[in-house]
Amino acid sequence: xxxxxxxxxxxxxxxxxxxxxxxxxxxxxxxxxxxxxxxxxxxxxxxxxxxxxxxxxxxxxxxxxxxxxxxxxxxxxxxxxxxxxxxxxxxxxxxxxxxxxxxxxxxxxxxxxxxxxxxxxxxxxxxxxxxxxxxxxxxxxxxxxxxxxxxxxxxxxxxxxxxxxxxxxxxxxxxxxxxxxxxxxxxxxxxxxxxxxxxxxxxxxxxxxxxxxxxxxxxxxxxxxxxxxxxxxxxxxxxxxxxxxxxxxxxxxxxxxxxxxxxxxxxxxxxxxxxxxxxxxxxxxxxxxxxxxxxxxxxxxxxxxxxxxxxxxxxxxxxxxxxxxxxxxxxxxxxxxxxxxxxxxxxxxxxxxxxxxxxxxxxxxxxxxxxxxxxxxxxxxxxxxxxxxxxxxxxxxxxxxxxxxxxxxxxxxxxx
Numbered sequence: 001x002x003x004x005x006x007x008x009x010x011x012x013x014x015x016x017x018x019x020x021x022x023x024x025x026x027x028x029x030x031x032x033x034x035x036x037x038x039x040x041x042x043x044x045x046x047x048x049x050x051x052x053x054x055x056x057x058x059x060x061x062x063x064x065x066x067x068x069x070x071x072x073x074x075x076x077x078x079x080x081x082x083x084x085x086x087x088x089x090x091x092x093x094x095x096x097x098x099x100x101x102x103x104x105x106x107x108x109x110x111x112x113x114x115x116x117x118x119x120x121x122x123x124x125x126x127x128x129x130x131x132x133x134x135x136x137x138x139x140x141x142x143x144x145x146x147x148x149x150x151x152x153x154x155x156x157x158x159x160x161x162x163x164x165x166x167x168x169x170x171x172x173x174x175x176x177x178x179x180x181x182x183x184x185x186x187x188x189x190x191x192x193x194x195x196x197x198x199x200x201x202x203x204x205x206x207x208x209x210x211x212x213x214x215x216x217x218x219x220x221x222x223x224x225x226x227x228x229x230x231x232x233x234x235x236x237x238x239x240x241x242x243x244x245x246x247x248x249x250x251x252x253x254x255x256x257x258x259x260x261x262x263x264x265x266x267x268x269x270x271x272x273x274x275x276x277x278x279x280x281x282x283x284x285x286x287x288x289x290x291x292x293x294x295x296x297x298x299x300x301x302x303x304x305x306x307x308x309x310x311x312x313x314x315x316x317x318x319x320x321x322x323x324x325x326x327x328x329x330x331x332x333x334x335x336x337x338x339x340x341x342x343x344x345x346x347x348x349x350x351x352x353x354x355x356x357x358x359x360x361x362x363x364x365x366x367x368x369x370x371x372x373x374x375x376x377x378x379x380x381x382x383x384x385x386x387x388x389x390x391x392x393x394x395x396x397x398x399x400x401x402x403x404x405x406x407x408x409x410x411x412x413x414x415x416x
Contacts, residue, residue: 024263025260025261025262026260026261026263027258027259027260027261028258028259028261029255029256029257029258029259030256030257030258030259031146031147031256034256034257035082035083035147035254035255035256036254036255036256036257037081037082038251038254039250039251041250042250042251042252043079043080043081043086043248043250043251043252044077044078044079044248044249044250045077045078045079045080045088045246045247045248045249046075046076046077046078046246046247046249047074047075047076047077047078047088047090047213047244047245047246047247048073048074048075048076048244048245049073049074049213049215049242049243049244049245050071050072050073050074050242050243050244051071051072051073051215051240051241051242051243052069052070052071052072052240052241053069053070053071053072053094053095053096053217053219053238053239053240054068054069054070054238054239054240055068055070055096055097055098055236055238056236056237056238056239057098057236057237059098059099059100059122060098060099060236061099062099062117062118062121062122063097063098063099063117063122063124067097067098067124068097068098069097070094070095070096070097070126071093071094071095072092072093072094072095072217072240072242073092073093073242074090074091074092074093074133074242074244075090075091075092076088076089076090076133076135077089077090078137080137080139082254083139083142083147083254084138084139084142084143085136085137085138085139086136086137086139087134087135087136087137088134088135088137088158089132089133089134089135090132090133090134091130091131091132091133092129092130092131092132092133092162092164093128093129093130094128094129094130094164094219094238095126095128096126096127096128096129096238097124097125097126098124098125099117099122099123099124099125100122100123100124100125127166128166129164129165129166129193129221130164130165131162131163131164131165131193132162132163133160133161133162133197134160134161134162135158135159135160135197136158136159136160137156137157137158137201138156138157138158139154139155139156140155140156140157141153141154141155141156142154147254149253149254150205150208151205152204152205153202153203153204153205154202154203154205155200155201155202155203156200156201156202156203157198157199157200157201158198158199158200158201159196159197159198160196160197160198161194161195161196161197162194162195162196162197162219163192163193163194163195164192164193164194164195165192165193166192166193193221193222194222195219195220195221195222195238196219196220197217197218197219197220198217198218199215199216199217199218200215200216201213201214201215202214202215202216203246208248208252209247209248209252210245210246210247210248211245211246211248212243212244212245213242213243213244213245213246214241214242214243215241215242215243215244216241217239217240217241217242218237218238218239218240219237219238219239219240220235220236220237220238221235221236221237221238222235310414310415312412312413312414313336313339313347313413313414313415314332314335314336314412314413315410315411315412315413316329316332316333316336316370316374316410316411316413317329317406317407317409317410318366318370318409318410318411319409320357320405320406320409321357321358321362321366323366323369323370323372323373324373325373325374325377330377333374333377333378333381334381336378336413337377337378337381337382337383338381340378340383340387341381341382341383343415345387345415345416346387346388346389346415346416347387347388347389347413347414347415347416348389348390348391348413348414348415348416349371349374349375349388349389349390349391349411349412349413350371350390350391350392350393350411350412350414351366351367351368351369351370351371351372351390351391351392351393351411352367352370352392352393352397352408352409352410352411352412353366353367353370353408353409354396354405354406354408354409355394355395355396355408356401356402356405356408357405360394363394364392364394366409367392367393367394368392370409370410370411371390371391371392371411372390373411374411374413375388375390389416396408397410397412
């Protein structure tokens, strides 16, 4: 029974490889679950840019447009902490050109004012800002359409603050005699200036490590030197356009959590028919195994019901196509006779022949001849004939196959 069950299990596994081996599980990143944080040493960058800015205070608007364009430059070191958020900090330089009130001696040394305009009310001025700046970066592209490692264009919004040292004199202030007193006529006064800034950084990927940037910036700058009193400070607009480059250090991509993904199978008609045929064949094999198992169980039940309940007292074996007791088998008959004479019991002698050789007629003759021979030998040895009952069995004694047919050519003796 164990052999049959094992055979059934093997048959089932024979059907599975064509499907189970083909359905390989793959592991893919799942961006819907967010992105993993990188190591601290990853996602760093340096950025340098330069361009022009335009002063837009009330005084500056009296100057010609071209004379109000000044140079701007920045250098930053920054890091992205996620696909959306980053920080950068660095130094900036701003060349600020425009106009100021004629009474403001802070026009960077224009003592003789070589050029005046609007009936002498205004004169040109030129001063420089040098300072430190820091920004918070927000990647709008990744927020709107999702992170993509090698996207060509990224729109980045930023907002920040800066502190600058302004190389110019303070504004004029009135004195009690009605005259104007100019702050530190002969000494340069480095004023400290604060500003807020925001902008859109348009980043274009040139290589995996290098980006080209177009920065559209707007500064709101605290004004000390545009003709106002030191105790009354204005805020002036200073938009600008800068072009620059970014170089990335270490790992610059972001990875999402990995999820197992099972493929969805779609079979063609031919593949479906083949699977149905395999399934039908497997069902036939299973039915055949069940039938064999049922026969084995029925055969065992028949033996239990019709045959002796205990093992035979002895088994005498015969050569093929012979009915006489030969060789060592004669010793077996003598020993059995001694046991029978000492027991007050009856015995059943059954004649057997293998069904792998000869035909039914020959095998019946051999069964009858063998059981008769053993009975006669026992009677000769002193066993009462009335205690001996004989029969023949047309089945197999052992049923181990043709190679073991010699085990089926025998007479078995059972106690009754």
